[in-house]
Amino acid sequence: MARITLDSLAHSYSPAPGAEGDWALKPMSLTWRDGGAYALLGSSGCGKTTLLNIISGLLHPTRGRVLFGDRDVTDQPTAARNIAQVFQFPVVYDTMTVRQNLAFPLRNRGLPADRIAARVDAVARMIGMQDALDRRAQGLTPDAKQKISLGRGMVRQDVNAILFDEPLTVIDPQMKWELRTQLKALHREFGHTMIYVTHDQTEALTFADEVVVMSEGRVVQAGTPQSLFDAPAHTFVGYFIGSPGMNLLDAQVSGGTALVAGTTIPLAAPYAAPKGRVQIGIRPDAARPSAGEGLPFRLIRTEDVGHHRILRGEVAGAPFNLVVPEDQPILAGFDRVTLDPARIGVFVDDWRIEPLERAA
Numbered sequence: 001m002a003r004i005t006l007d008s009l010a011h012s013y014s015p016a017p018g019a020e021g022d023w024a025l026k027p028m029s030l031t032w033r034d035g036g037a038y039a040l041l042g043s044s045g046c047g048k049t050t051l052l053n054i055i056s057g058l059l060h061p062t063r064g065r066v067l068f069g070d071r072d073v074t075d076q077p078t079a080a081r082n083i084a085q086v087f088q089f090p091v092v093y094d095t096m097t098v099r100q101n102l103a104f105p106l107r108n109r110g111l112p113a114d115r116i117a118a119r120v121d122a123v124a125r126m127i128g129m130q131d132a133l134d135r136r137a138q139g140l141t142p143d144a145k146q147k148i149s150l151g152r153g154m155v156r157q158d159v160n161a162i163l164f165d166e167p168l169t170v171i172d173p174q175m176k177w178e179l180r181t182q183l184k185a186l187h188r189e190f191g192h193t194m195i196y197v198t199h200d201q202t203e204a205l206t207f208a209d210e211v212v213v214m215s216e217g218r219v220v221q222a223g224t225p226q227s228l229f230d231a232p233a234h235t236f237v238g239y240f241i242g243s244p245g246m247n248l249l250d251a252q253v254s255g256g257t258a259l260v261a262g263t264t265i266p267l268a269a270p271y272a273a274p275k276g277r278v279q280i281g282i283r284p285d286a287a288r289p290s291a292g293e294g295l296p297f298r299l300i301r302t303e304d305v306g307h308h309r310i311l312r313g314e315v316a317g318a319p320f321n322l323v324v325p326e327d328q329p330i331l332a333g334f335d336r337v338t339l340d341p342a343r344i345g346v347f348v349d350d351w352r353i354e355p356l357e358r359a360a
């Protein structure tokens with residue numbers, strides 16, 4: 001296993017990149033600790049696969065270096081990097097049994113038969129396929145084949161890292177939940193450095209200790225799931241993480257207040273008068289239905305989603321959602337919302353800014 005460092009990495013598919021738009025990856029530097037579980041999260045086309053391919057050696061970066069531990073591997077081919085990869089679609093040998101498929105990477109390394117057998121048994125147990133070990137892969141469902149791919153990715157203990165590229169795409173929704181939980185358990189048990197690419201926030205947040213959120217080729221924030229939720233550094237993170245995402249409202253901020261469409265809102269701490277496009281952001285569970293006090297709210301529809309309700313509507317012409325506990329009655333005369341000052345973030349040109357001082 002190894003610590004992975006991305007040092008001033010940037011990539012363009014164009015032979016002569018000029019404008020910012022020519023860069024599939026904008027300059028980024030990150031360090032991932034040995035044994036950590038990381039997710040690369042972002043919508044389609046944001047550069048996740050490009051970054052993963054640079055780490056695995058399938059792609060040479062236009063700029064910057066990749067280090068495994070203290071070793072610069074930028075110019076090394078994939079085979080020399082000692083990594084395991086699990087792709088979106090299963091890669092299994094149909095004519096082999098499940099056992100032979102799982103054992104394949106270990107046989108390649110010339111491990112003794114007893115160690116191979118023990119390891120294959122352990123992995124088969126973790127992926128729930130111990131009863132199918134002697135079946136041929138041919139004829140198994142795509143789910144089962146992908147489980148074999150996952151198992152094969154994890155069978156070697158001496159790899160520097162395991163890279164997963166949207167590995168649950170072909171898995172049916174119910175099984176997804178189970179495999180996600182298993183992957184987390186596998187990480188705990190085996191302690192590999194794992195990098196997991198996904199566009200699905202639930203997958204990223206349940207799997208990773210740290211999530212790297214990408215947008216348009218840029219790393220907009222890297223942090224724990226909790227920190228992304230509580231203090232998104234960018235409006236994209238606020239909107240992309242959470243269900244529904246963060247509410248964003250254009251505002252004028254001055255000192256300890258924000259003015260939104262003529263209504264003054266108290267903030268928890270004063271801000272220096274920011275210049276640029278100023279927005280306040282608030283999570284749907286940090287806004288409360290109110291009658292007579294707060295921002296005028298127009299309710300469009302209510303969605304019952306089990307243990308809570310989502311009230312979808314508008315504030316000052318912008319979409320605005322509230323999440324309220326299922327048992328909380330809707331207030332008579334509900335036509336406004338109040339915001340918890342401690343949970344309001346202030347964003348300038350999409351980036352979060354800090355207050356001058358935090359209220360004690």
Ligand SMILES: Nc1ncnc2c1ncn2[C@@H]1O[C@H](COP(=O)(O)OP(=O)(O)OP(=O)(O)O)[C@@H](O)[C@H]1O
Nearest residue numbers: 013014024042043044045046047048049050051199
């Ligand atoms: N081989 C290539 N040649 C030229 N441009 C490419 C190539 N591969 C990717 N790109 C471009 O680079 C950008 C990043 O693509 P990338 O596949 O890394 O994104 P992604 O986040 O993995 O998306 P997806 O989830 O759809 O795979 C996109 O604009 C894409 O069109």
